[in-house]
Amino acid sequence: MLVLGVDPGLTRCGLGVVRGTPGRAEFVDAGVIRTPSGLDTAKRLLRIEAGLEEWVTRFRPDAVAVEQVFAQHNLWTVIGTAQAAGVALLVAARHGLPVATHTPSEVKAAITGSGRADKAQVGTMVCRILHLAEAPKPADAADAVALAICHSWRGPAQNRLAQLAERAERAEFSGRAA
Amino acid sequence: MLVLGVDPGLTRCGLGVVRGTPGRAEFVDAGVIRTPSGLDTAKRLLRIEAGLEEWVTRFRPDAVAVEQVFAQHNLWTVIGTAQAAGVALLVAARHGLPVATHTPSEVKAAITGSGRADKAQVGTMVCRILHLAEAPKPADAADAVALAICHSWRGPAQNRLAQLAERAERAEFSGRAA
Numbered sequence: 056m057l058v059l060g061v062d063p064g065l066t067r068c069g070l071g072v073v074r075g076t077p078g079r080a081e082f083v084d085a086g087v088i089r090t091p092s093g094l095d096t097a098k099r100l101l102r103i104e105a106g107l108e109e110w111v112t113r114f115r116p117d118a119v120a121v122e123q124v125f126a127q128h129n130l131w132t133v134i135g136t137a138q139a140a141g142v143a144l145l146v147a148a149r150h151g152l153p154v155a156t157h158t159p160s161e162v163k164a165a166i167t168g169s170g171r172a173d174k175a176q177v178g179t180m181v182c183r184i185l186h187l188a189e190a191p192k193p194a195d196a197a198d199a200v201a202l203a204i205c206h207s208w209r210g211p212a213q214n215r216l217a218q219l220a221e222r223a224e225r226a227e228f229s230g231r232a233a
Numbered sequence: 234m235l236v237l238g239v240d241p242g243l244t245r246c247g248l249g250v251v252r253g254t255p256g257r258a259e260f261v262d263a264g265v266i267r268t269p270s271g272l273d274t275a276k277r278l279l280r281i282e283a284g285l286e287e288w289v290t291r292f293r294p295d296a297v298a299v300e301q302v303f304a305q306h307n308l309w310t311v312i313g314t315a316q317a318a319g320v321a322l323l324v325a326a327r328h329g330l331p332v333a334t335h336t337p338s339e340v341k342a343a344i345t346g347s348g349r350a351d352k353a354q355v356g357t358m359v360c361r362i363l364h365l366a367e368a369p370k371p372a373d374a375a376d377a378v379a380l381a382i383c384h385s386w387r388g389p390a391q392n393r394l395a396q397l398a399e400r401a402e403r404a405e406f407s408g409r410a411a
Contacts, residue, residue: 097322097332104323124312134302134315141316142323144275145282154275 060203069195075207238381247373253385298384
């Protein structure tokens with residue numbers, strides 16, 4: 056199963072392609088789409104779309120995995136990240152590709168066995184799994200690769216479970232916020 | 234100047250088209266793109282994109298105005314709204330159309346003279362300005378029409394000022410949050 060992982064962001068949108076089978080994964084490619092912060096958000100999103108279209112067309116993945124957007128310390132960052140993630144979802148849907156979101160702790164748990172592992176530990180395990188001498192750079196590309204490994208290892212049943220859990224979490228969140 | 238106003242949202246994305254000259258505005262059309270809440274976010278964004286493409290192609294506006302996404306009580310709503318707004322920005326940029334965002338208080342101030350006007354007051358003024366017997370429905374379509382009027386009345390110079398003010402506000406917000 057060929058998976059394109061996307062670590063969304065306006066300034067740096069990480070991309071990672073991995074071919075995975077249960078318990079194993081092979082590195083295919085990793086990179087990043089950068090857009091200048093001085094550019095209009097609309098034009099930045101257009102560049103991110105073009106980059107994603109290029110990767111989807113080049114690698115023809117079986118699925119796309121996007122990192123779940125969460126509350127961060129800066130609301131403007133959340134909005135920009137959500138918009139970049141939205142473009143990734145849009146491009147996947149346009150190509151008829153199944154798309155899933157995973158939380159950072161799901162990714163850490165899949166790679167290291169612990170949802171609380173630190174970045175260095177995830178990096179070490181990604182290198183070990185993919186037989187790489189060093190982690191892909193920049194960090195956004197490495198995160199996208201980890202996300203792709205995570206997704207390729209989670210079967211459709213597990214994804215359904217994750218979606219149910221996410222819905223329950225959303226319902227709880229709405230309940231708390233109301 | 235023909236303006237397409239977009240009040241972004243995943244469930245209901247309001248659209249309004251207005252032809253405006255300083256102090257005057259003519260109603261062209263209003264409507265809403267609805268997507269079912271049970272559908273994947275990726276497919277919902279794809280439908281919103283298709284709807285926006287249809288309106289842009291049909292009306293060929295000179296500019297697109299999108300309501301600025303702000304903090305709301307529910308983080309998931311903010312993320313969905315930001316993603317729908319992102320798709321509107323993307324479609325505008327793809328067609329080479331200038332796109333601007335306006336805050337709800339900018340819209341209220343442009344329409345009623347007060348940034349704190351209530352919904353009823355904005356509705357009354359929109360009807361008066363456009364010579365309509367009643368406000369476009371649903372509320373999201375009416376909001377998009379008000380946004381389009383606001384944008385058509387703000388000259389390019391005012392838009393530049395607004396952008397500078399917004400950047401300053403963002404910088405302040407980042408400062409507070411850091």
